Amino acid sequence: MQNHLFGLLACLALVGHGALAQAAQPRSSLAGQVIVVDAGHGGLDNGARVPGLDEKDLVLSISREIAHMLRQAGAKVVESRQADDNLIPRGAKERNFQRKNLEARVELATRSDAGIFLSIHANKYADPSVHGAQVFIGEEPDPERQLLGSCLHAEMSTLSGSRRQLDMISDLYLMRHLKIPAALIEVGFISNTAERSRLMQPAYQHAIAQAVTRGVMCFVRGRSALQLSTHSSRPNPAQAPGATASLA
Numbered sequence: 001m002q003n004h005l006f007g008l009l010a011c012l013a014l015v016g017h018g019a020l021a022q023a024a025q026p027r028s029s030l031a032g033q034v035i036v037v038d039a040g041h042g043g044l045d046n047g048a049r050v051p052g053l054d055e056k057d058l059v060l061s062i063s064r065e066i067a068h069m070l071r072q073a074g075a076k077v078v079e080s081r082q083a084d085d086n087l088i089p090r091g092a093k094e095r096n097f098q099r100k101n102l103e104a105r106v107e108l109a110t111r112s113d114a115g116i117f118l119s120i121h122a123n124k125y126a127d128p129s130v131h132g133a134q135v136f137i138g139e140e141p142d143p144e145r146q147l148l149g150s151c152l153h154a155e156m157s158t159l160s161g162s163r164r165q166l167d168m169i170s171d172l173y174l175m176r177h178l179k180i181p182a183a184l185i186e187v188g189f190i191s192n193t194a195e196r197s198r199l200m201q202p203a204y205q206h207a208i209a210q211a212v213t214r215g216v217m218c219f220v221r222g223r224s225a226l227q228l229s230t231h232s233s234r235p236n237p238a239q240a241p242g243a244t245a246s247l248a
């Protein structure tokens with residue numbers, strides 16, 4: 001009887017442990033990850049503008065939601081800005097202040113010993129019918145950056161209905177200077193009326209944050225397998241750059 005009771009208790013304990021582990025897993029699956037969430041532009045740099053909306057404000061709101069969700073998943077998140085600020089002192093309204101703000105972002109990644117960098121932007125294009133998210137990872141990405149880009153691209157394409165390929169581009173300062181897995185996410189086009197309206201809705205911003213968090217989880221899961229396989233072979237850089245609208 002005692003053995004039976006012990007067995008039952010042990011069984012219940014295991015069930016309980018399993019349930020707890022299942023419940024805890026999503027919260028802790030990014031434990032140990034240090035991630036910079038960079039709200040693009042800010043302060044003197046408005047980014048893309050359409051009447052009534054500046055890119056810097058939209059991406060701040062979305063970035064804060066992304067940071068919140070990544071923290072909920074267990075990551076340590078460093079935000080490049082939490083308000084409408086420059087990253088360099090306000091007195092530095094000088095030549096090349098945009099470049100200096102970008103340099104400050106690279107320094108932030110180094111200083112915080114980050115393992116992942118996500119730069120959040122919104123786009124604008126002359127043709128108002130152009131819409132959909134884009135993910136950029138820079139020219140000649142290494143396999144880890146390729147993986148991060150692919151994971152984020154899959155999630156963001158599904159969410160935004162974009163049919164574009166994962167984009168590389170050579171002249172992105174951040175992508176060229178960051179030495180860690182990094183991606184620039186253009187969440188959509190504020191020049192497209194329907195997409196702009198969606199991007200401004202808290203529910204859609206939450207959906208973006210969920211998509212980005214799933215993308216980062218996909219990367220973290222896949223990286224372990226990649227690290228085992230990349231000692232012997234390196235994948236070819238993926239597709240050629242797709243047709244890209246001008247970045248904002």
Ligand SMILES: [Zn+2]
Nearest residue numbers: 040047121248
């Ligand atoms: Zn931008």
